[in-house]
Amino acid sequence: MQTGKLDKKIKKGSTEHKNYIQEQREKLSIQRFKGLGEMNPEELWETTLNPDNRTMLRVQYSKGTKDKSKEDQKMIKVLMGDEVAxxxxxxxxxxxxxxxxDI
Incomplete structure (x- = not known):
């Protein structure tokens, strides 16, 4: 374990380990947002826009028939479109x- 001052080995599952884990958990703050508009600019930059922190995945339409590509486009419209229903x-x-x- 590294505490910033001294390196010390402790046994996983020991009382000392459990206390350390609990101390670290108490330092955390977990927030959930329904959408990006709920974040303040600093949070949006740090969690979403900052290239040093973000992960981007390339999304591609299915290769093959035009029908498969149209199915993909329809699904994107369902999942990301304006209609909620x-x-x-x-x-x-x-x-x-x-x-x-994740509920």
Whole structure:
């Protein structure tokens, strides 16, 4: 374990280890936002826009037939479009099939 002052080895699961973990947890503050508009500019920069911290994934339409590409475009519209009802239906119909559901 590194505490900033001295390096010290402690056994995982020991009382000292549990106390250290608890102390570190108390220093954390977890916030959840429904959308980017709820963040102040500093939080938005640090969590989303700062190239040193962010992770970007490239999204590509399916290769193959035009029909498959159209299905992809339709799904993007459902998930990211202005209409709420289709997105809600998708979530309701698929939520239980997700491996890492965060509720």
């Amino acid at each position: 289709p997105r809600k239906d998708f979530i309701t119909n698929n939520a239980l099939d997700v491996a890492n559901l």
